Amino acid sequence: MHAKASRTRRTACDTRGGGGAKVGFDAEEMQKEGNVGMRCLGWLLGSLVALGCATSPTGRTQFLLFSERDLDRMGFEAFEAIKTDESVSRDAETNEYVRCVAEAITAVLPSGERSGWEVVVFEDEDVNAFALPGRKIGVQTGLLAVAHDQDQLASVIGHEVGHVMAQHANERMSQNFAAGTVLSGAQIALGDDSPESRALLGALGLGTQFGVLLPFSRSHESEADLIGIELMARAGFDPAAAPALWRNMARAGGSQPPEWASTHPSHGTRIADLQRAVPAAELLRQEALANGLRPDCE
Numbered sequence: 274m275h276a277k278a279s280r281t282r283r284t285a286c287d288t289r290g291g292g293g294a295k296v297g298f299d300a301e302e303m304q305k306e307g308n309v310g311m312r313c314l315g316w317l318l319g320s321l322v323a324l325g326c327a328t329s330p331t332g333r334t335q336f337l338l339f340s341e342r343d344l345d346r347m348g349f350e351a352f353e354a355i356k357t358d359e360s361v362s363r364d365a366e367t368n369e370y371v372r373c374v375a376e377a378i379t380a381v382l383p384s385g386e387r388s389g390w391e392v393v394v395f396e397d398e399d400v401n402a403f404a405l406p407g408r409k410i411g412v413q414t415g416l417l418a419v420a421h422d423q424d425q426l427a428s429v430i431g432h433e434v435g436h437v438m439a440q441h442a443n444e445r446m447s448q449n450f451a452a453g454t455v456l457s458g459a460q461i462a463l464g465d466d467s468p469e470s471r472a473l474l475g476a477l478g479l480g481t482q483f484g485v486l487l488p489f490s491r492s493h494e495s496e497a498d499l500i501g502i503e504l505m506a507r508a509g510f511d512p513a514a515a516p517a518l519w520r521n522m523a524r525a526g527g528s529q530p531p532e533w534a535s536t537h538p539s540h541g542t543r544i545a546d547l548q549r550a551v552p553a554a555e556l557l558r559q560e561a562l563a564n565g566l567r568p569d570c571e
């Protein structure tokens with residue numbers, strides 16, 4: 274029942290996209306060529322089946338048009354912009370705590386995915402966190418009032434990293450693109466209030482940060498939950514903290530749901546699904562503990 278905590282895999286039908294290293298179009302090239310987006314769309318629609326078939330970590334078939342390099346660059350640019358716009362926490366203790374938990378999670382990713390993650394704490398009362406392609410993790414200080422211990426914080430970070438591992442941003446952008454929302458140039462420009470820029474930020478999962486109401490879909494949320502609980506357990510955190518965190522969230526309420534509390538699935542469904550995943554995850558945790566993985570971040 275558990276997801277393998279591996280990244281989305283391209284499947285055989287992606288061979289026409291350049292052997293997996295480069296699938297779909299290159300955003301920089303698109304920008305250079307002006308209106309090439311529309312031509313590219315026509316080309317893509319004629320090649321949909323061949324271009325972007327992939328399998329997510331839970332075995333779900335995905336349609337991905339963008340290369341990992343494109344997504345990594347978008348994530349990098351968005352993160353740089355957020356660091357410029359938002360207040361970055363300088364509190365050494367808080368930073369160390371969040372970094373300790375995040376690094377314990379990223380340390381159990383597949384070997385090629387473990388290094389180079391940037392973790393930033395933002396002074397913000399919103400109960401929120403996010404992870405971006407390009408190995409970026411952001412945690413708002415408001416989350417720490419609801420995630421009461423390292424295990425609960427690990428459940429949120431695991432969930433966010435789960436979105437990245439399953440390439441959900443790529444999938445959302447690909448769906449938008451195929452539906453005709455041409456993201457011309459595919460550039461991140463936070464000062465730019467254009468629909469394209471907002472669509473990009475929303476697709477990256479940054480809706481609540483920038484007022485773009487585009488929550489992840491129910492299937493993406495459920496998938497990130499399953500990947501997240503596995504990651505936290507493999508890192509040695511207590512997986513029972515995942516449903517507990519959601520009980521805290523349900524109690525905390527709040528008018529604006531954070532990304533990971535987006536309206537689908539409902540708190541009740543989510544808690545029940547996570548609770549069902551706890552026993553199998555607990556076995557992974559016991560394995561981690563036996564191997565000496567015993568996070569001590571508090």
Ligand SMILES: [Zn+2]
Nearest residue numbers: 494497532533
């Ligand atoms: Zn989420």
